[in-house]
Amino acid sequence: MAGAGILCAPAVAGAAGVAGAATATRRRIGRNGVAAAAVDEGGGKRRRQRLLDLVGRVPGAATNYFRSPWRRALFGGISLLGGFFVAQTISLSFGAVGVNDVIASALCVLLTEYMTRFYFTRQRPSLGVALLNNFKMGFTYGLFIDAFKLAS
Known part of the structure; x- marks a missing residue:
């Protein structure tokens, strides 16, 4: 072959084989x-x-x-809420301690801008790229909501 x-x-199997x-x-x-x-x-x-x-x-x-639009919408919502959860976690952990919060915010802005550029440079984004964009939208929304909570 x-x-x-x-x-x-x-x-x-064994020394002699089967x-x-x-x-x-x-x-x-x-x-x-x-x-x-x-x-x-x-x-x-x-x-x-x-x-x-x-x-x-x-x-x-x-x-x-993922051919079903309901499944695509379900996973899109899960990624949106996952981004919201990650934003709340990052905001809580770095904001409460007050150490490296400027560096964390700069990294968050760079990552969201990179994800935006990655999404919009595609002719037709795949499902994974669309889910990443939904995660970014939830992340940005979570940071805005946390900023409104702190009134800053």
Whole structure:
């Protein structure tokens, strides 16, 4: 099997091995040209799941999961509230102590500006980038609310 990217060899149980066990090899070539060979060790009854197969299925499963607009809205709201929570935590921890609060505020401004530029330079933002933008909006909203609470 020259040229195979990944080759899974049949397992040998014990010193003598398993006598009479049928092993069949299936070969699949992915989109990027990487060849993966899986070995069927159950006598042809059931093919064992390999880590490579499971990792290859994750992007398709995530795309199918987030096709529903309700799920996209749900995770958008969760990321918005997560940003709000992080802003309240940062404001409380650095504002109460009064140490490095100027540096923390400068880092917050730089991060939010970088996230804004990252979002708006995309032609069509992906779901992850949109969730990051929602996190940024919640973060900014949380900092504004905390500033209004302190009346400053």
